[in-house]
Amino acid sequence: MNKQTTNKHIATCVKSAKERFDNFSEAKxxxxxxxxxxxxxxxxxxxxxxxxxxSPYINAANRILETFGTERFFPTVSANITHIYAYVALVATNTIKLTAA
Structure with a gap:
């Protein structure tokens, strides 16, 4: 996927996290x-x-990487706010590659 699509996905994740977790911070x-x-x-x-x-964020990222490509992936990502932060960072650093749906 191109950078524009990745940025759009990150923005969607951030918006969703803000709706689900009141304390989601873009600075954090x-x-x-x-x-x-x-x-x-x-x-x-x-x-x-x-x-x-x-760090709890590195542990969360490793957990996400462990479940990536399995049916446990989405429940893991949405487990808590720490996992949401880690997922956004993994996508932003191109550690997790998004594929076209």
């Missing part, structure tokens, strides 16, 4: 994006169980 979303971007650069994003030494 950017902060999580930076955390996930750094984790990706350091090789911390991988399909692995939660690690107490990692």
């Amino acid at each position: 979303s950017y902060k999580v994006f930076l955390i996930i971007k750094e984790a990706k650069a350091r090789g911390l994003l991988q399909k692995q169980p939660p690690d107490r030494c990692l």
Whole structure:
């Protein structure tokens, strides 16, 4: 998918998160994006169980990566606000590639 489609998907996710979670913040979303971007650069994003030494956002991202492409993916992403932030960051860093429906 092209960058414009990815940006539209991110905007849709943010809008949906704001409707579902009153405390969803775009500033925090950017902060999580930076955390996930750094984790990706350091090789911390991988399909692995939660690690107490990692940020809750990195653990959420790893959980999302673990379930990506399975029927557990959407329930995992929508589980809580931490997972929503992590999902938006994963899409924004091109860690998860969107495919045309």
